Amino acid sequence: MSKFITKPITASEFTSEFMRLKRGSVTRRHFLGITGLGLAAAVMGRSGAFSLEAHAQDLGTQMSLATWPNYHDPATFEAFTVKTGVAVEVNVFGSNEEMLAKLQAGGTGWDLFVPTNYTISTYAKLGLIDPLDLSKLPNYDPKTETPRFTNEGIIDGKTYAVPKNWGTTGIAINTGKLKTPVTSWKEFFELAQTEAGGRVMVHDYQLTTIGNALVSLGYKFNSIDPAELTKAEELLIKVKPHLFAINSDYQPGMRATDAWMTMCWTNDGAQLNRDMPEIAFVLGKDGGEIWSDFYAIPTSAANKPAGYALLDYLMTPENAVREHIANGAPTTDSRVLALLPAEVTGNKIVYPDEAALTPLEFGAAVTLTDPARAEVMARFKSA
Numbered sequence: 001m002s003k004f005i006t007k008p009i010t011a012s013e014f015t016s017e018f019m020r021l022k023r024g025s026v027t028r029r030h031f032l033g034i035t036g037l038g039l040a041a042a043v044m045g046r047s048g049a050f051s052l053e054a055h056a057q058d059l060g061t062q063m064s065l066a067t068w069p070n071y072h073d074p075a076t077f078e079a080f081t082v083k084t085g086v087a088v089e090v091n092v093f094g095s096n097e098e099m100l101a102k103l104q105a106g107g108t109g110w111d112l113f114v115p116t117n118y119t120i121s122t123y124a125k126l127g128l129i130d131p132l133d134l135s136k137l138p139n140y141d142p143k144t145e146t147p148r149f150t151n152e153g154i155i156d157g158k159t160y161a162v163p164k165n166w167g168t169t170g171i172a173i174n175t176g177k178l179k180t181p182v183t184s185w186k187e188f189f190e191l192a193q194t195e196a197g198g199r200v201m202v203h204d205y206q207l208t209t210i211g212n213a214l215v216s217l218g219y220k221f222n223s224i225d226p227a228e229l230t231k232a233e234e235l236l237i238k239v240k241p242h243l244f245a246i247n248s249d250y251q252p253g254m255r256a257t258d259a260w261m262t263m264c265w266t267n268d269g270a271q272l273n274r275d276m277p278e279i280a281f282v283l284g285k286d287g288g289e290i291w292s293d294f295y296a297i298p299t300s301a302a303n304k305p306a307g308y309a310l311l312d313y314l315m316t317p318e319n320a321v322r323e324h325i326a327n328g329a330p331t332t333d334s335r336v337l338a339l340l341p342a343e344v345t346g347n348k349i350v351y352p353d354e355a356a357l358t359p360l361e362f363g364a365a366v367t368l369t370d371p372a373r374a375e376v377m378a379r380f381k382s383a
Contacts, residue, residue, distance in 0.1 A: 050316040052084065054138050055309040062087045063306035066099060066113035068293070069249040070268055073326035080313050086306050094248030095205035096368060103128045103298060110298050111307035114164060117152040117292045118207075118363035124160050129296045131158040136308040139315040141335070149292035149332040152362075161294035162315065165329035167266030168352065168360060169208050169289040172250075176278040177260040185216035185284040189239055191261065197242040201250045201262035206377035207363050208263055208289060209236065209246075215287040222364035229376050236380045246381060254279060270328030270349045281349045283356050290360035292332060 065077075069092050077088040091110065093099050096119045102108050103123070115123060123129040134140065140162050142150075153161035173182050180195050182188055192200040202209045211221040213232040223229065244259045251268055253259035255276065264272070269281030295314065297307045313319055321339040324331050330350050331337050337345065345351055367373055 049318060050083070050139060050313045052309075054136065054312065055084075055305060057305040059084055059086050059306045059309055060303050061085060062089060063111040063303045063310060064089045064091060064109045065310070066091045066093060066102075066108065066110045068093065068114060068265075070251055070271060071114070071327060071329075073323055075326075076314070076319060076323055079319075080310060083313070084306075084309055086309065088310065092249070094203070095207070097206065097374070100128075100368065103300070106300060108298065108300065109302060111301040111303045112295055112297055112310055114293050115161065115296055116363060117149075117294065118365050119368050120152050120161050120294060120296065121155055121365050122368050123296065124155050128299055129160050130299050130301075130304075131160055132162065132297065133308070134159060137162065137312050137315060139312050139317070141333075144334045146332045146334070152292070153294050153296075161296040162311070163332040164293045164295055164314070165267075165324065165327070166290070166292040166332055167329045168283055168357070169212070169291065170264055170266070170269060170281050170283045172254060172262050172264035172269050172272055172279055172281050174254065174257065174260040174276075174279050177257065182261070183282060183284070184286040185212045185288060186286055188261070188263075188284070189213065189216050189235060192239050193242050196261045199244050199258070199260035200239075200242065201245050201247055201253055201259045202236075202239075202243060203248045203250075203263045204246050204381075205248050206373050207367055209380070210373055210376055211363075211367075212263060212284070212288055215284060218286075221287055221289060221361040222367050224366060224370045224372060226372060229372055233376045233380060236376075237383045240380065240383055265329075266350060267327045267329035270347065273349055274328070283352060283360070285359065287359045287361065290357055290362055292362075293329075 063086055065088055067090060072090070077090070081087050096116050099113060099115060100119065100122070104126070145163060149166040150163045153159055153163060171182055171188055178191070178196055180191055182191055210229070210232055213235050214223050214228060215221050217231050217235065219228045245253060250259065250262040250264065251272060254262055254272055264281060272279040273281055295311050297304060301307050314323065317333065317335045317339060320331065320333065320336045324336060324340060325344060328350060331340070
């Protein structure tokens with residue numbers, strides 16, 4: 001049996017052990033012990049862990065989660081099924097607009113989903129999500145959360161959503177293929193038309209694709225000014241012939257080196273760089289997005305007891321810490337932060353310096369339903 005470590009593990013050793021675990025070459029017990037996470041889980045276990053006693057209602061045998069690409073460790077859901085008998089169906093989406101349209105159409109079947117910060121007020125206003133019954137989430141502790149990333153889940157004193165993690169939208173670039181440095185969105189769009197032509201991906205998501213085009217032109221990420229949107233549309237249509245794809249699930253293209261540069265969320269940037277160190281992740285010095293994602297329960301959920309049970313399971317620090325290591329996105333919860341290895345918290349892709357975050361903007365609620373931005377995106381995609 002592996003013993004808990006007595007000295008710090010290096011970044012390369014941690015990555016090596018994590019990849020051995022993912023391949024099945026070592027046991028979970030070995031990984032937790034060698035990285036020190038076993039000790040962390042043991043300590044946390046003494047202060048409380050997920051218990052079915054808090055979820056006495058019938059949970060059924062299955063539930064549905066709507067979320068983002070590459071956003072969870074499948075082992076988390078497998079462990080939840082073993083613990084509760086509830087199988088988790090995972091539905092993947094590429095934009096908050098897709099999620100909103102599905103909820104408005106009704107009959108999603110989702111029991112839990114992962115909206116981004118700027119959308120929650122709209123969901124609440126439209127009656128699409130329930131205020132949460134926090135008594136059913138004993139492992140969620142608002143006192144250990146970082147208000148900067150969690151406030152938008154609370155509306156008129158009611159908690160409609162609790163945070164999953166936060167992150168940024170930056171640029172992933174294969175430095176083995178592209179030699180020109182990229183430090184801004186202006187340079188991103190310029191390089192897309194030159195050295196990186198035919199090898200660039202942008203999100204199938206108006207907030208970031210239009211937002212980053214606006215930033216590259218010197219405008220605000222959340223702008224809905226008609227003249228500024230016209231300029232952003234002109235740029236996007238000019239760039240489109242040089243793109244490899246418009247797709248929010250860009251990891252396959254980057255891993256296969258069919259694409260060399262892409263708009264990229266923090267967690268994907270960390271995963272790509274972990275597995276292919278030649279893929280760097282940079283934040284635009286000219287601006288861009290900082291975000292936080294939440295968990296919420298749709299009003300239309302068919303199996304709310306299972307939705308609460310899975311959410312409580314995910315809020316349990318000993319489970320959350322493994323999710324964050326696999327996912328790569330930074331945590332909002334100080335309990336989880338204290339359990340993460342230094343090799344994770346010291347990773348500048350995941351936890352950048354405050355100076356790098358300063359130019360970034362949180363998405364604004366108005367952008368979700370603004371018809372002008374929706375029309376720009378539609379014309380860009382059909383051009």
